[in-house]
Amino acid sequence: MSALPASSARAAAAAVSADVVIVGAGLAGLTAARDLVAAGRSVIVLEARERPGGRVYGLPLGDGTTSEGGAEFIGPTQDRIAALTKDMGVETFATYNTGKNVYYRNGKRSLYATDGILGSVPPDWGVVDLQLALVSLGNMAKEIPVGEPWKAPKAEEWDSQTFYTWSRSNSLSSGARFLMDAFISSTLSVRSRDVSLLYVLNYIASAGNESNPGNVDRLINTKNGAQETRFVGGSEQVPIRLAAKLGDRVRYNAPVRSIVTSGNGVTVTADGVTVAAKRVIVAMSPAVAGQIDFTPTLPASRLQLMQRYPMGSIAKFVAVYDTPFWRADGLTGQSVADSGAIDATFDNSPADGSRGILMGFINQTNIRRLDAASPEQVKAAGMESFVKLFGDKAKNPVRTAMQRWDNETWSGGGPTGIAPPGVLTDFGAALRTPCGLVHWAGTETSGFWTGYMDGAVRSGERVAKEVAAVL
Amino acid sequence: MSALPASSARAAAAAVSADVVIVGAGLAGLTAARDLVAAGRSVIVLEARERPGGRVYGLPLGDGTTSEGGAEFIGPTQDRIAALTKDMGVETFATYNTGKNVYYRNGKRSLYATDGILGSVPPDWGVVDLQLALVSLGNMAKEIPVGEPWKAPKAEEWDSQTFYTWSRSNSLSSGARFLMDAFISSTLSVRSRDVSLLYVLNYIASAGNESNPGNVDRLINTKNGAQETRFVGGSEQVPIRLAAKLGDRVRYNAPVRSIVTSGNGVTVTADGVTVAAKRVIVAMSPAVAGQIDFTPTLPASRLQLMQRYPMGSIAKFVAVYDTPFWRADGLTGQSVADSGAIDATFDNSPADGSRGILMGFINQTNIRRLDAASPEQVKAAGMESFVKLFGDKAKNPVRTAMQRWDNETWSGGGPTGIAPPGVLTDFGAALRTPCGLVHWAGTETSGFWTGYMDGAVRSGERVAKEVAAVL
Numbered sequence: 001m002s003a004l005p006a007s008s009a010r011a012a013a014a015a016v017s018a019d020v021v022i023v024g025a026g027l028a029g030l031t032a033a034r035d036l037v038a039a040g041r042s043v044i045v046l047e048a049r050e051r052p053g054g055r056v057y058g059l060p061l062g063d064g065t066t067s068e069g070g071a072e073f074i075g076p077t078q079d080r081i082a083a084l085t086k087d088m089g090v091e092t093f094a095t096y097n098t099g100k101n102v103y104y105r106n107g108k109r110s111l112y113a114t115d116g117i118l119g120s121v122p123p124d125w126g127v128v129d130l131q132l133a134l135v136s137l138g139n140m141a142k143e144i145p146v147g148e149p150w151k152a153p154k155a156e157e158w159d160s161q162t163f164y165t166w167s168r169s170n171s172l173s174s175g176a177r178f179l180m181d182a183f184i185s186s187t188l189s190v191r192s193r194d195v196s197l198l199y200v201l202n203y204i205a206s207a208g209n210e211s212n213p214g215n216v217d218r219l220i221n222t223k224n225g226a227q228e229t230r231f232v233g234g235s236e237q238v239p240i241r242l243a244a245k246l247g248d249r250v251r252y253n254a255p256v257r258s259i260v261t262s263g264n265g266v267t268v269t270a271d272g273v274t275v276a277a278k279r280v281i282v283a284m285s286p287a288v289a290g291q292i293d294f295t296p297t298l299p300a301s302r303l304q305l306m307q308r309y310p311m312g313s314i315a316k317f318v319a320v321y322d323t324p325f326w327r328a329d330g331l332t333g334q335s336v337a338d339s340g341a342i343d344a345t346f347d348n349s350p351a352d353g354s355r356g357i358l359m360g361f362i363n364q365t366n367i368r369r370l371d372a373a374s375p376e377q378v379k380a381a382g383m384e385s386f387v388k389l390f391g392d393k394a395k396n397p398v399r400t401a402m403q404r405w406d407n408e409t410w411s412g413g414g415p416t417g418i419a420p421p422g423v424l425t426d427f428g429a430a431l432r433t434p435c436g437l438v439h440w441a442g443t444e445t446s447g448f449w450t451g452y453m454d455g456a457v458r459s460g461e462r463v464a465k466e467v468a469a470v471l
Numbered sequence: 472m473s474a475l476p477a478s479s480a481r482a483a484a485a486a487v488s489a490d491v492v493i494v495g496a497g498l499a500g501l502t503a504a505r506d507l508v509a510a511g512r513s514v515i516v517l518e519a520r521e522r523p524g525g526r527v528y529g530l531p532l533g534d535g536t537t538s539e540g541g542a543e544f545i546g547p548t549q550d551r552i553a554a555l556t557k558d559m560g561v562e563t564f565a566t567y568n569t570g571k572n573v574y575y576r577n578g579k580r581s582l583y584a585t586d587g588i589l590g591s592v593p594p595d596w597g598v599v600d601l602q603l604a605l606v607s608l609g610n611m612a613k614e615i616p617v618g619e620p621w622k623a624p625k626a627e628e629w630d631s632q633t634f635y636t637w638s639r640s641n642s643l644s645s646g647a648r649f650l651m652d653a654f655i656s657s658t659l660s661v662r663s664r665d666v667s668l669l670y671v672l673n674y675i676a677s678a679g680n681e682s683n684p685g686n687v688d689r690l691i692n693t694k695n696g697a698q699e700t701r702f703v704g705g706s707e708q709v710p711i712r713l714a715a716k717l718g719d720r721v722r723y724n725a726p727v728r729s730i731v732t733s734g735n736g737v738t739v740t741a742d743g744v745t746v747a748a749k750r751v752i753v754a755m756s757p758a759v760a761g762q763i764d765f766t767p768t769l770p771a772s773r774l775q776l777m778q779r780y781p782m783g784s785i786a787k788f789v790a791v792y793d794t795p796f797w798r799a800d801g802l803t804g805q806s807v808a809d810s811g812a813i814d815a816t817f818d819n820s821p822a823d824g825s826r827g828i829l830m831g832f833i834n835q836t837n838i839r840r841l842d843a844a845s846p847e848q849v850k851a852a853g854m855e856s857f858v859k860l861f862g863d864k865a866k867n868p869v870r871t872a873m874q875r876w877d878n879e880t881w882s883g884g885g886p887t888g889i890a891p892p893g894v895l896t897d898f899g900a901a902l903r904t905p906c907g908l909v910h911w912a913g914t915e916t917s918g919f920w921t922g923y924m925d926g927a928v929r930s931g932e933r934v935a936k937e938v939a940a941v942l
Binding site: 165 | 630631632633636661662663664665667728761762764769770775779781782784835836838839842875877878879891892897
């Protein structure tokens with residue numbers, strides 16, 4: 001198509017220049033900025049929101065405090081977010097994990113002691129069945145070249161079916177099937193038919209680092225797993241402090257509308273500011289990056305990737321209590337449920353336990369059922385779940401709050417982008433492949449810990465090296 | 472999120488008002504405009520391109536003439552495009568269909584006489600196998616409520632698997648499997664794993680009208696099927712003449728950037744013009760509509776639909792000859808191939824046969840393989856296919872041309888939007904459900920003949936009634 005007429009907004013906006021312009025002040029974009037600044041490059045970061053952090057967010061509780069509304073945990077092998085956390089001087093503490101978890105299914109509430117999917121299956125609910133399926137998944141995941149699953153020997157076969165199809169062919173008991181669906185729902189906030197088997201295997205393989213291959217347990221566990229540790233003051237302390245160090249290099253309320261490549265440079269136009277630079281880093285999920293108008297048009301493989309890598313649907317509902325009363329009842333605060341608004345819960349209380357906060361994930365179809373609900377109805381639905389799982393003591397919270405991501409303009413969902421069948425094998429390489437002067441970052445582009453804060457940081461470090469090498 | 476700061480472009484642009492503003496001057500948008508004008512309403516149509524027609528397009532051949540670069544055929548039960556064609560005074564003629572078709576597989580070229588998938592299968596290539604599978608598909612399609620496949624009794628089961636999974640479970644011979652993949656590739660220009668079984672069943676059910684249920688044959692055949700008839704002067708004559716009747720109500724080079732709903736009205740901002748109206752009709756595919764910035768944010772089900780309904784990847788390559796030489800060789804010009812750049816061909820010669828034009832579809836993965844190819848390499852690949860299929864006489868065309876849709880900013884692919892597993896059941900209702908003052912049209916929203924010109928016209932007629940009823 002012909003070039004668009006320059007809008008008068010571009011003429012009226014402030015015009016600045018830098019070596020590199022970065023779109024998005026989430027962990028990926030901020031990390032890339034940090035590394036490029038350290039390498040002596042000038043950088044401008046354009047952020048649509050009025051805050052840094054992207055999907056890392058401190059949800060205001062209405063009393064001047066916050067609780068994690070987005071990504072919140074860190075676990076073993078997540079070395080890069082760990083290093084950044086240390087650099088920022090943010091302390092961490094163990095996720096509360098003493099006592100039993102609640103399992104609610106078919107109208108019955110029961111308790112279990114062990115971490116993970118296996119721990120949640122009483123012997124009569126298909127534990128052998130599930131165990132065989134998980135062993136099988138683990139073995140297949142070992143054949144995945146991390147971050148390049150399309151190169152797996154059986155990539156075509158694994159990418160031609162949904163995880164639902166595989167899970168039904170490889171488990172017979174309803175208990176095992178429920179828990180495999182719960183595994184997908186709780187890690188990705190989609191249904192098991194929304195993703196290909198290959199995508200799930202890559203997600204498992206990605207739950208590790210260069211010396212420790214990924215596995216299912218590390219993905220889903222609290223102890224020794226991705227939910228092991230939390231941040232004092234909330235995970236948002238990390239991007240907030242990193243952004244503060246970058247100072248006025250970060251421009252807020254500046255959603256990027258267009259990226260034009262011309263000759264040896266790029267012109268990035270946001271509301272209120274236009275940046276001329278040598279390179280641009282788009283540090284966003286593919287789906288949200290697809291809302292930017294690129295000139296010239298991107299290669300078809302990238303354009304189609306941005307149409308085919310949707311976000312999960314997720315929300316977090318929190319209730320604040322004077323004390324974490326469930327601890328005294330011998331409960332961790334963790335649960336999984338097959339009904340009600342809330343699918344799974346965690347103890348989100350602050351490090352000092354000075355008050356109790358229950359956090360419930362409202363996943364995939366559950367959150368969309370609330371599309372037309374009033375705030376009062378949403379609160380009632382969330383509280384009904386908490387009472388069902390933790391008893392009458394949950395009935396009277398001091399306050400509640402909710403963060404919903406699937407109708408959030410600048411994230412478009414969460415926790416991460418997912419790949420339906422066929423997408424990784426046909427379009428996966430476009431996740432990271434630069435398009436001329438346009439480079440890509442974001443947790444979706446990471447090999448290890450894709451979908452997590454660690455993957456975001458890794459992607460920022462990778463793209464900074466990639467860009468520094470060609471400047 | 473908070474409202475965006477008004478850009479100075481909005482202040483500088485021309486400001487107009489109308490009862491209804493329509494985004495997109497394809498057949499859907501133009502039809503809606505025609506009906507609303509007939510109902511006495513004032514209308515403005517905003518079109519990103521410098522021409523009307525959307526995916527209906529006359530590809531310039533370089534000698535002052537055109538050949539169909541997009542949608543081109545019309546067939547039985549496509550009553551609404553037929554009526555519009557008649558109203559516009561555009562004549563039609565039979566697609567050239569005399570002689571045999573070419574079937575190229577495993578390095579061997581053979582000829583066959585009958586229309587459709589069954590005709591293309593010599594008896595030793597699994598015809599019984601394929602026939603059983605097609606009967607099964609046809610029977611399942613009868614259970615689909617057209618345009619609301621999510622209401623089918625087995626919707627969950629059919630939407631949880633890819634068409635690939637179903638086709639492999641229901642055919643054993645490689646010949647039958649190849650032809651089922653070719654069925655998907657030639658109708659949708661995606662791979663059989665990209666779409667759910669439910670989506671394919673709905674597409675089959677949609678190939679009919681109120682008194683004639685859809686079926687596979689009508690979808691894939693030339694005689695008595697969707698490829699039966701062509702337009703004198705090219706299909707683009709229909710939108711061109713319709714747009715001419717609407718006159719300066721249609722604004723070109725006006726890509727819409729934002730739609731703001733406020734109180735009882737909408738403000739639609741395009742490059743160079745801002746329209747205030749009572750209602751807005753977005754007559755675009757979901758994927759391309761997703762590039763517009765909506766304030767307030769749309770409901771999550773619609774936002775996620777726009778992330779999850781990607782376009783197929785398609786291109787048309789044409790070669791012009793002094794005569795349609797294949798006719799003298801007893802060939803229709805139609806073919807299907809398992810290798811080479813071109814997947815299927817048609818005789819695209821003009822109605823009077825005054826010259827010969829071969830048209831080849833370059834589908835799904837084949838077109839992306841040419842992402843980095845020069846125009847010369849693309850031409851060489853296309854010509855290699857034509858010579859393989861139609862012999863040495865194809866070697867020296869007068870000229871060639873290609874229309875590629877998957878890197879086309881304002882269509883994002885073609886022929887239509889497709890649904891991976893899970894999308895229709897969880898998000899399908901959002902295809903047509905209005906969001907406040909925002910209404911939706913486009914062939915993807917149609918019950919009958921979704922994906923076709925007829926579906927586009929039907930959607931325009933439906934949305935015009937929908938909007939007229941609430942004005």
